[in-house]
Amino acid sequence: MEGTHRGLTEELAAFAAGLRWEDVPGEVCEQAARQVLDGYGAMHAGSDRSWTKAARDYALKEGVPGRSSVIGIRHRLRAAQAAFVNATAMHGLELDDYHVSAAVHAGCAVVPTVLALGDELNVGSRAALTAISAGTETIIRLGLAMSPEMTQDRGFHVTSVFGVIGAAAAAISLLGLEERAAQHALGIAAAQAGGTTEFTRTGGEIKRIHAGLAASNGIRAANLAQLGLTAPLESLEGRRGFAQAFGGRRVSLDRVSRRLGDDWHLDGLGVKSWSTCTGNHAPIAALEKLRRQGLEPDDVASITVYTDKTTADHCGQLGAHVTDMTGAQFSLHISLAMRLVLGGNDPSHYAALEAANFAIPEVVRLASLIKIAVGEEEERSFTIAPSARVVVQRKQGQYMEAHAIAPGGPSQPFTWHDLQQKVHACADATVGPEEVDSVGRQIRSWLHDDIPVTGLLDQGTSRTTGNASTHA
Known part of the structure; x- marks a missing residue:
């Protein structure tokens, strides 16, 4: 491994344990607050899905009563179990935030961790935003x-591998661990990291709980360290440690520690417009341009999508025939075909596909006409502004093409109003528009008032949870 730093675990521990509200730049705190609002909507949108119900039933069966809110019900559990459910809901429906150049989902592990511990510890918004930032x-x-x-x-999944370390860092911050205990907490978290991306090849819904595992294990790691459990002091950078196990030779750990606490990277966070894997968003946006120009499913002879290598590898393998929701949301072929045939990629559209046993004939037919290629321009722009070019050959022989950047990404960011509209689409069905507006105002007020964050997920739990649709 290049750039190995013997003190990396110690440096990250000191960062998490020592970060204070006054150390965090205002724009970073604002990004953290936006993560909370976006996560609030995503949790409600995913609160009634089968994987969230399974996580909730498990947590209620195995957990004990506590002070932390659980999405969709009035029962309260201890923080680790509540975070398991809430993070599963936030991540499971493919509506959670992402970071472009790091290729990670951070909010789905960190936000539920902070909200669960916020309930348990009765923390204020400044402490919460500081922990989310860390x-x-x-x-x-x-x-x-x-x-x-x-x-x-x-073949590892970033959400469950990195998420547990970030969740532990957030928990360290809220629990006020000393640096050495924080170092052990990160090591205990590293021992619980895992999760593969085989779901992008052969399906299955295990991916849905990866954020839940990360959040709950991060809290568990900090709690165990607080109780005195120890871990290797070089758990992250050691020769048999986290980075070697998960990254192998192609790792540059100097990028973790370089100007830590001085330079911040939250400005690279993106907000999802649609309920599908991040890599599919730019191609969908490009195809949508052609749809608005009058392209109809019956016009198509073939579609070629030029995208980056990561997207082609991650979303281009499942093809036109899928058997579960994971396959549908990760298949670039299916997601593009849905855009033309069903008119969208909101949870409601994927629910319609699911109701048809993922075999709507026109969707499958159109998906089989799609080819995925790596484009030079798209590969160059991947770490700055993910983009795609879609070329359609029509049955009459003419060609149409369009280029697009993923909307909601750092190069085309959502305003607070845009984000609020997305949250309305996600959460109105479960909590009502008035409460969505109230929560939005409350979270924005965190930027200038230090107020308790407890009970944010309690609102609307008496309502019947239903399918949500987002079309921000």
């Missing part, structure tokens, strides 16, 4: 050092 920055820096190679070369 946890998110940790995940992003690990991603910059180790992904996408970690996924492409070795």
Whole structure:
């Protein structure tokens, strides 16, 4: 491994344990607050899905009563179990935030961790935003050092591998651990990292709980360290440690520690517009341009999508025939075909596909006409602004093409209004528009008032949870 630093675990521990509100730049705190609002919407949108119900039933069966809110119900559990459910809901429906150049999902592990511990510890918004900033920055820096190679070369999933370290960093911050205990907490978290991306090849819904495992294990790691459990002091950088196990030779750990606490990377966070894998968003946006120009499914003879290598590898393998929701949301072929045939990629559209046993004939037919290629321009722009070019050959012989950048990404960011509209689309069905507006105002007020964050997920739990649709 290049750039190995013997003190990396210690440096990250000191960062998480020592970060204070006054150390975090205002724009970073604002990004953290946006993560909370986006996560609030994503949790409600995913609160009634089968994987969230399974996680919730398990947590209720195995957990004990506590003070932390659980999405969709009035029962309260201890923080680790509540975070398991809430993170599963936030990540499971493919609506959670992402970071472009690090190729990670951070909010789905960190936000539920902080909200669950916020309930349990009765913390204020300044402490919460500080912890979110610490946890998110940790995940992003690990991603910059180790992904996408970690996924492409070795098949690990960034959310469950990096997420547990970031969740532990956030928990360290809220629990007020001393530096040495924090160092052990990161080591205990590293011992619980795992999860592969085989779901992008042969399906299955295990991916849905990867963020839940990361959040709950991060809290568990900090709690155990607080109780005195120890871990290797070089758990992350050691020759048999985290980076070697998950990243192998293609790791640059200097990117984790370089100007830690001075330079921040939350400005690279993106907000998803649609309920599908991040890599599919730019191609969908390009195809949508052609749809608005009058392209109809019956016009298509073939579609070629030029994208980056990571997207082609991650989303281009499942093809036109899928058997579960994971396959549908990760298949670039299916997601593009849905855009033309069903008119969208919101949860409601994927639910319609699911109701048809993933075999709507026109969707499958159109998906089989799609080819995925790596474009030079798209590969160059991947770490700055993910883009795609879609070329359609029509049955009459003419060609149409369009280029697009993923909307909601750092190069085309959502405003607060855009984000609020997305959250309305995600959460109105479960909590109502008035409460969505109230929560939005409350979270924005965190930027200038230090108020308790407890009970944010309690609102609307008496309503019947239903399918949500987002079309921000």
